[in-house]
Amino acid sequence: MDEIAAELEVDRVEARAAAETAAWLRGWWESGARPRGEPPVWSEPGVVERLARARACAGEVGARAHALWRMAIAARGAVVDAAWAAGPRSAARLEAARAARERFATAAGFDDAWAMWRAVAGEEDAPLPERAGEVAGGATEQAEEIDDRPFARALAAPARLVAWATGGAPVQVEVREGSAEEAGRCFVVEPGRDVRVRVWRRPGASARGTARVLLHELGHATPAARARGPWALAQPASVAADEAAAAAMAGALEQPAVLVELLGVTAGQAEVVAAAERALRARRRARLVALAAAERAMYRDGGPPPWEAGLPWTAPGASHSYALAELLCAGGRCAGA
Numbered sequence: 001m002d003e004i005a006a007e008l009e010v011d012r013v014e015a016r017a018a019a020e021t022a023a024w025l026r027g028w029w030e031s032g033a034r035p036r037g038e039p040p041v042w043s044e045p046g047v048v049e050r051l052a053r054a055r056a057c058a059g060e061v062g063a064r065a066h067a068l069w070r071m072a073i074a075a076r077g078a079v080v081d082a083a084w085a086a087g088p089r090s091a092a093r094l095e096a097a098r099a100a101r102e103r104f105a106t107a108a109g110f111d112d113a114w115a116m117w118r119a120v121a122g123e124e125d126a127p128l129p130e131r132a133g134e135v136a137g138g139a140t141e142q143a144e145e146i147d148d149r150p151f152a153r154a155l156a157a158p159a160r161l162v163a164w165a166t167g168g169a170p171v172q173v174e175v176r177e178g179s180a181e182e183a184g185r186c187f188v189v190e191p192g193r194d195v196r197v198r199v200w201r202r203p204g205a206s207a208r209g210t211a212r213v214l215l216h217e218l219g220h221a222t223p224a225a226r227a228r229g230p231w232a233l234a235q236p237a238s239v240a241a242d243e244a245a246a247a248a249m250a251g252a253l254e255q256p257a258v259l260v261e262l263l264g265v266t267a268g269q270a271e272v273v274a275a276a277e278r279a280l281r282a283r284r285r286a287r288l289v290a291l292a293a294a295e296r297a298m299y300r301d302g303g304p305p306p307w308e309a310g311l312p313w314t315a316p317g318a319s320h321s322y323a324l325a326e327l328l329c330a331g332g333r334c335a336g337a
C-alpha cells in the first residue's frame with residue numbers, strides 16, 4: 001500500500017468511525033443501555049487488514065492507522081466477549097470463553113489472547129511488580145467515623161467539583177440514583193466538542209465512593225474535552241496512561257487540602273478521609289497486581305482461571321491496564337497520589 005492510498009484509507013475509516021461512534025454513544029447515553037454490537041465500520045470486510053498495512057507508513061498516517069487498527073481489533077473482540085458475558089457463568093462456559101478468545105486472537109495474527117490485549121491496550125507485556133507490603137491497614141469503604149454528608153452535598157450540586165476537575169473544559173455531568181450495571185462511564189461522543197459523564201449512586205454505595213467514581217470519570221473526560229486538532233477520534237497512547245490520569249483525579253480525595261476547600265470536609269475529618277482513601281488505594285493496587293498476574297498466567301502458563309474476580313470475564317486483559325495505572329500513580333508520576 002503506497003502512502004497516498006494509505007492516507008485515503010485512514011481518512012475514510014476515521015471519518016466513518018467518528019460518525020458511527022458518535023451515533024452509537026448517543027444511543028447508549030439516551031437509552032441507558034450499551035447498544036448491541038459495535039459501530040458497523042469495524043465489521044466491514046478487510047478493514048483490519050487494510051489498517052494493518054497502513055500502519056507500515058511513516059509519520060502521522062502510520063500513527064493514525066495504528067490507533068484505528070487498535071480500535072478495530074478491540075471492537076471485534078468485544079463482539080466475541082459479549083456473546084459469553086451475556087449468559088450465566090459455569091465452569092464449562094468459562095473454559096469455552098477462554099478458548100474462543102484464544103481462537104479469535106490467533107486468527108487476528110497474535111501468539112495468544114494476552115498478546116492481543118496488550119497490543120490493543122498499547123502496552124508492553126511484562127509481569128508487574130508485587131507490592132504486597134503496602135496492603136497493611138484495615139480501612140473499609142465507609143469507615144464508621146467518616147461523615148458522608150459533604151460528599152452527598154457535592155453529588156447533589158456537583159458544578160464546583162466538576163469545574164475544578166476539568167479546569168473549565170466543557171463536560172456534561174449527570175448523577176443518578178439507583179441500581180446500574182456500572183458505577184460510572186465517560187462518553188466521548190465527539191472529542192473536544194461533546195463529552196459526557198454519567199455516574200450512578202447505587203444501592204449501598206457511599207456518597208464518598210460515588211464521588212470517587214465521578215472524579216475518576218472526570219479524569220477521563222478532561223483530556224477528551226480539551227482535545228484539539230485534525231484527528232476525528234481521540235485515542236489515548238495506552239489504556240494504562242488513560243486510567244492513570246483517571247486514578248490521579250480520583251486521588252484528589254487523598255489530599256486534605258482539597259477535601260477541606262473543595263468539598264467542605266472539616267479539617268479534623270480531612271485527615272481521616274485522606275488516610276482511608278490511601279489505604280483503599282493500596283489495597284486496590286495489590287488486588288489488581290495479583291489479578292493481572294493470575295489472568296496472565298491463565299493465558300500464558302495454564303494457570304487456574306481467576307474468573308471469580310469478574311474483570312477477566314467482562315473485560316479481558318483489563319486487569320493489567322488497571323494495575324499498571326495504579327503502579328504509575330504509586331510511583332509518584334500522578335499528581336493525585
Ligand SMILES: [Zn+2]
Nearest residue numbers: 216220243246
Ligand atoms: Zn477508568
